[in-house]
Amino acid sequence: MLSKELVAASTVPLVLSVLTEGECYGYALIQRIKELSGGRIQWTEGMLYPVLHWMEKEGMIASEWRESESGRKRKYYRLKTEGRTALLEEQQQWLTVHETLKKLWQLPRST
Numbered sequence: 206m207l208s209k210e211l212v213a214a215s216t217v218p219l220v221l222s223v224l225t226e227g228e229c230y231g232y233a234l235i236q237r238i239k240e241l242s243g244g245r246i247q248w249t250e251g252m253l254y255p256v257l258h259w260m261e262k263e264g265m266i267a268s269e270w271r272e273s274e275s276g277r278k279r280k281y282y283r284l285k286t287e288g289r290t291a292l293l294e295e296q297q298q299w300l301t302v303h304e305t306l307k308k309l310w311q312l313p314r315s316t
Contacts, residue, residue, distance in 0.1 A: 206245060206247070207245055207246055212246055212248070212252075213252075215246075215299075216248070216252075216253070216256050217256065217260065217265075217291070217295060218292065218295035218296070218299060219238055219246075220234060220253075220256065220257070220260065220266075220282075221260075221265065221266075221284065221288050221289075221291060221292040221295065222292065223237050223238065224266060224282060224283060224284040224288065225284060225289075225292065227283075228281045228282060228283040229281065229282060230273070230279040230280060230281050230282070231250060231253055231254060231257060231279075231280065231282070232250070232279075234248075234253065234257075234282070235247075235248045235249075235250070235253060257282060260288070261282075263287075263291075264285060264287040264288075265284070265285060265287050265288035265291050266282050266283060266284060266285060266288050267282070267283055267285050268280050268281065268282050268283075269281050269283075
């Protein structure tokens with residue numbers, strides 16, 4: 206299991222990345238991230254929905270209530286152009302952190 210801080214910091218880029226696959230409703234987002242992480246990232250609805258609302262307010266995503274195949278009404282989220290731009294920025298930031306850690310962890314350790 207990852208730390209709460211790391212999970213929180215990675216929520217926006219993960220949501221944006223999943224939405225590049227196509228529109229999705231909240232519970233399906235939770236399940237997709239759980240699947241992709243091999244169960245190591247487990248979001249709760251109480252954690253995810255405030256982030257989705259914030260992302261919508263910021264113009265990254267849009268939502269629409271629709272009836273699902275099961276007949277239940279679900280709020281489907283989709284990526285907007287601003288979200289694609291935000292994802293590119295997030296990718297660069299995460300790649301910078303990743304590359305920096307990779308360099309540090311490949312250095313020989315002094316005793």
